Amino acid sequence: MKKKKMGAAEFTFQCILYVLFGIFTLSCIYPFYYLFINTISSNDLSSAGYVTFIQRKFISLII
Amino acid sequence: MELPSGELDRNTFVRREPDRKIANKYKLFFMAFPFLIITFIFYYLPISGWIYAFYDFIPGIPLSDTPYVGFKWFRTIVANPTQTGEVLRVLRNTLVMSSLGLITSIFPLIFAILLTEIKTGWYRKFVQTMTTIPNFISWILVNALAFSLFSVDSGVVNMILIQLGITDEGINFLASSSHVWLTMILWYWWKSLGWGAILYLAGISGIDQELYEAAEVDGASRFRKIWHITVPGLMPTFFVLLLLAIGNFVNNGMEQYFAFQNAMNKDSIEVLDLYVYNIAFANNFPFATAVSMLKSIVSVILLFGANTLSKKVRGESII
Numbered sequence: 512m513k514k515k516k517m518g519a520a521e522f523t524f525q526c527i528l529y530v531l532f533g534i535f536t537l538s539c540i541y542p543f544y545y546l547f548i549n550t551i552s553s554n555d556l557s558s559a560g561y562v563t564f565i566q567r568k569f570i571s572l573i574i
Numbered sequence: 575m576e577l578p579s580g581e582l583d584r585n586t587f588v589r590r591e592p593d594r595k596i597a598n599k600y601k602l603f604f605m606a607f608p609f610l611i612i613t614f615i616f617y618y619l620p621i622s623g624w625i626y627a628f629y630d631f632i633p634g635i636p637l638s639d640t641p642y643v644g645f646k647w648f649r650t651i652v653a654n655p656t657q658t659g660e661v662l663r664v665l666r667n668t669l670v671m672s673s674l675g676l677i678t679s680i681f682p683l684i685f686a687i688l689l690t691e692i693k694t695g696w697y698r699k700f701v702q703t704m705t706t707i708p709n710f711i712s713w714i715l716v717n718a719l720a721f722s723l724f725s726v727d728s729g730v731v732n733m734i735l736i737q738l739g740i741t742d743e744g745i746n747f748l749a750s751s752s753h754v755w756l757t758m759i760l761w762y763w764w765k766s767l768g769w770g771a772i773l774y775l776a777g778i779s780g781i782d783q784e785l786y787e788a789a790e791v792d793g794a795s796r797f798r799k800i801w802h803i804t805v806p807g808l809m810p811t812f813f814v815l816l817l818l819a820i821g822n823f824v825n826n827g828m829e830q831y832f833a834f835q836n837a838m839n840k841d842s843i844e845v846l847d848l849y850v851y852n853i854a855f856a857n858n859f860p861f862a863t864a865v866s867m868l869k870s871i872v873s874v875i876l877l878f879g880a881n882t883l884s885k886k887v888r889g890e891s892i893i
Binding site for chain 1: 688689691692693697700701704705707708719722723727728729730733734764767768796
C-alpha cells in the first residue's frame with residue numbers, strides 16, 4: 512500500500528496531538544526526574560532550589 | 575478445545591455432559607471459594623463495627639461497660655444546626671468531587687482515542703508507559719511530589735515564577751482555599767489518566783479492523799470513523815465503568831484528600847470518608863460510625879438506582 516501524502520489539516524492535527532501528549536507525558540515524568548536529580552545533587556544546592564533541570568555537583572558521600 | 579462435529583461425536587458429547595456439568599460446578603465453586611472468604615472477612619465482618627453507633631463508646635473502655643443509647647448519635651446529626659451544617663458541607667464536597675469525577679470520566683476515553691491516532695509507534699508506546707507510572711505511587715508520595723514542586727520557599731514552580739519576574743513572592747498553591755476542587759480533580763487525573771486509558775486502548779484494539787477498512791472505502795473521514803466505529807465499540811466498557819462509579823458516588827476514598835488537606839483548604843476538601851476519619855480520631859467514634867452507616871445506605875440506594883436506570887435505558891445491568 513502506497514503511503515498517502517499528508518494534507519495540511521492532517522499535518523496540523525498530528526502536530527497538535529504530538530504536542531499535547533508530549534506535554535502531558537513530560538508532566539508525568541518531570542516530578543520523578545526532579546526528585547532523582549535532587550537526590551544525587553549536593554545538599555546546599557538542592558535545598559536552595561538551584562537544581563531544577565540538570566543535576567549539579569554530586570552529593571559528597573564522605574562526611 | 576475442538577467443537578464436536580458430526581452425529582456420533584455430538585451424541586457422545588451429550589451423553590457425557592451431565593457428569594461433567596456437576597464436576598465443573600464444584601470446580602468453579604472451589605475456585606471462587608477463597609474470594610468468598612476474603613469478601614466475608616474484609617467486607618462483611620467489619621459491618622459488625624456498626625454496633626458502636628448505638629453505644630456511648632469511648633476507646634479503651636470495653637463495649638459491655640458502655641451505656642446503650644439507641645439512636646442518639648443519629649439524632650445528633652440533625653439535632654444541632656452547627657452539626658447539620660458541618661455534615662451538609664461535607665456532603666456538598668463529596669457530591670461536587672464525585673460529580674466532577676463522573677463528568678470527567680470521559681477523559682480516559684478521549685485520551686485513548688486520540689492516542690491511537692498517533693502514527694509513530696515508539697512515541698505512542700512511550701506516552702502510554704510514562705503516563706501509567708504515576709498510578710503506581712501512593713497519594714502520600716503524590717503529595718510529597720506536589721510539595722517539592724509547588725511549595726512556597728523551595729518549589730520549582732515558584733522559583734521559576736520569581737525568576738521570570740511574574741511574582742515577587744511565592745504563591746502558596748497547596749495551602750490555598752481557592753480552586754481546591756479543581757486542583758484535586760487535576761491531581762486525580764494526573765495520577766490515573768494513563769491507567770484509566772488502558773482499558774479503552776484494549777477495547778480499541780479489539781474492534782474489528784474490517785469495519786475501518788469498509789468505512790475507508792465508503793470515504794469516511796477520521797472523525798466519522800471515530801464517531802461511528804470507535805465510540806460505539808467502547809460504549810459498553812464506558813457504561814460498566816460509569817455504573818461502578820455511580821455506585822461509589824459517596825465513597826470517593828480518603829487517601830487523596832487526607833494527603834492534601836491542611837488548615838487552609840479543609841473547608842472544601844473534607845469529603846465524607848475523610849470527615850468520618852477525622853471525627854473518629856478526634857475521639858468521637860460513635861458519631862463517626864453513625865455518619866458512615868448513613869453513607870453506606872445512600873451508596874446502596876445509588877447503586878441500585880443506577881442499575882435500574884441502566885436496565886431501563888440500555889437493557890443491560892450489572893446486578
